[in-house]
Amino acid sequence: MQPDPRHILTIRAFQIAEGIDIKRVRNEFPGDLITPAPGELFYRRKAASQDGTGERDEGYLYVMDYGVVIFAGHGDAEMTAVLDRLHPFCENALATRVGEDFRVHADVQELAFTFNDIHLPAFNSDVLRIIMLYVGQSAALDHYEVVVDRLLAEGGRLAQELERYGRLKTSRRNVQKFIGRTLATRNRLVDNLYIMDAPDITWENEYLDKIDRGMKKTFDLIERFRSLDYQLRENKENLELFAEMLQFRQSNMLEWIIIALFLIETVNLFR
16 A cells, blocks of 8 residues: 555755855745754745645755755755755855655654654654754765765775885875865764764653664664774875875985985085
């Protein structure tokens, strides 16, 4: 039996930039702001019905300062319009938006999680906020997984260069810039995605706490976060080794230059 679409709410999250200026969004973006918090804004909005009837339903919008926007109860055209309106507030907007979809079923008796769904016996804005938060964090992790794969591939090319030629052909400056990109990526990952901590609203509510823990498990958030953090730390250590090798090569070159100059000066003294 197919579920009644009136009891299903689709949540969609998009990583649209490396950052969003939350202060400007709050000052200039319209909507019923339910929960302003450091680094995030949670709105209640009237949105076009997802069933295509044209009626207005209650929709929600969650904007995160690490570049993620999450929708609940919005149609495709309306989401596109909102994302376009948020574009001026973006820092380093992404050419390709990373997305994540999730479904909320609010017509069951017991809380349950499946592959891409949650089934709820009770539903309110606090419940929705937690669900949207973790759908957004999963989208952010999808983005960082792509970024880290690129960094690892670049580091792998340096290792192959060292294996093939016995030395690095790239400059120390380029390696240092690569180390900087790796550090900046790890800092954004650790600072922005507070996956290890539960939201304050779950601390004294057992039902919200169960949803919090269930969402983290459904998306494997903690395991994915730890894997990315480990890969970035390993890549940084390898790059620092490459930088030391280049520094050693540069120091040797300087020593030989000094010796050559000394010899030239000595020869000139005996002429």
